[in-house]
Amino acid sequence: MDLNLLNTFMKVYELQSYTKAAEHFNISQAAVSMRIKQLEADIANTLFIRKGRSIEPTAHANYMMTKLAPASDLVYEALFKVGHKIYAPDLLVYDLANLDIDVFTPPLNQEQIFTDIRNRKVDLVLDFVTINDPSVVSEKVSEEEVMVAVRQDHPRIVDSITEQEFYNERHVSINVRREKSNLFMLLSDAPKPRDIAHEATSLVSQLAYVAHTDAISITPKRLAAIATKLGVKLLACPMKMNKAPISMLYHRSFLHNDEHIKLRQKVKNKISLRN
Template sequence: MDIKPLRYFQAIAEASSFTKAAEQLHVAQPAISMAIKKLEAELDLTLFHRHERQISLTDEGKKLLLHSRRILRAIDDARLEMEELKGLTKGEVRVGIPSMLGSYYFPPILMAFRHRYPELDLSVIEGGTWQLQQMLERSELDLAIIVADVLPQELHARTFLREQMLVTVAKDHPLAQQAAVSYDDFFREELVMFKEGYFHRKVVDRLAARTECTPNISFETNLIPLIKAIVNQGFGISTLLGMVIEEDPDLIGLPFEEPVWLDLSIAWRRDGYLSRANQAFVDFLLEHS
């Protein structure tokens, strides 16, 4: 089986469009259509349902997509490793970082890494931990920062930081006078939360399920400055890492009575090739944590 039709097939499946796939691949649409027809003839299977303006995978197409992703990922890994052995690549690091860490923990690390390795290309994607984990599993990222109580079997990870989630309140809030906050007291308040998929939100949802409480979420936003402003104005409370509020005199961070600790890890695909550029980033992060 030729590899090129598999790349065409995967692009079409992920874009749900022959036209969009052709644009992404910079290939004429008739060439892609012909390649897929030949692939279907070779397999003696129909891979796509073709509607007037939409396409979708058949059951056979869905199964081929799983194999296609594994095959193309293995080929790309092999090519990268061979190019590195010949010294032909400059090196690229694609790392996904949650917003809270991207704003407050990683900037000096990223700048120091670029200073040590100016020849490497560094691409940083911000997002929720669940989104980043999925991108990592789909090979859209080389590395990702995750918070996982149970590490998926497909990933390997190294913990680099342990941080406590703190109840965050305005300095004149009644809870600000307490040494610690119970879960019941926390869930009685109006909450300002990240949207679902972010580790900040997952922690709170997990606590709510464990204590059988219903969170009273009055604001949802992924913008940290907005969360801090809403809390500071007394319209709700939140939970944030200590690093986010340590230089903000108007906000108070309080531990839960039963402290909530997060183990932050850098992860990569267990079955993937960790390039020398990515290994350098992992080593650098662990060295500076």
């Protein structure tokens, strides 16, 4: 079926006038009338009836609009709306949840992330990763302070923790997307061996494990609200820890793209509100 017939029908239905629909499409009233007659012939149903000098939709026309209106919105969105796909860790995904952006967990394989950037399969990546690649732009957008996560009713740790106590406890580790590295090793100037009780797949699952065991972990301060809801308290680190750098990575072809510039600024503004 010719989609022009459906477009004409919906505009006539909206305006309740062949004349106004003709003006909208910049065609003659006769052409509009011909399209409606063709559509009526195709579906074997009358769509509009004359009522004085105006027209009125039939029951079948009313039914058609209940189905066509939402379908038309979907078609318009698919053709004209600029959609964006972002990779972001759970550290940031909750901050980005209310933006009109599709946010996905980054692939576990670091090289896959870079491949997706190079192939334009993702518009933006937010993560602890960096890359030295002429086709990829890397901007540091945040530095996250880290703290020690401990369950609120821990039997040995109350309101503070010493370095000795830190290393005496079992730990939950969270890997970052760098080969054979985890968050603690990445940020500590002089990391010592720890007793690893569990390797978590995400920062939130790491906190969930802490909430149900005596194990402790290193976690970004940004997750304090979620930690509290899980029954976890965050304490100051007893040793010097560097801040966790979050980088924004994207393909260089997007550098001067107006829509992408708006996307980057929107993401930066949202992250900075909690930074």
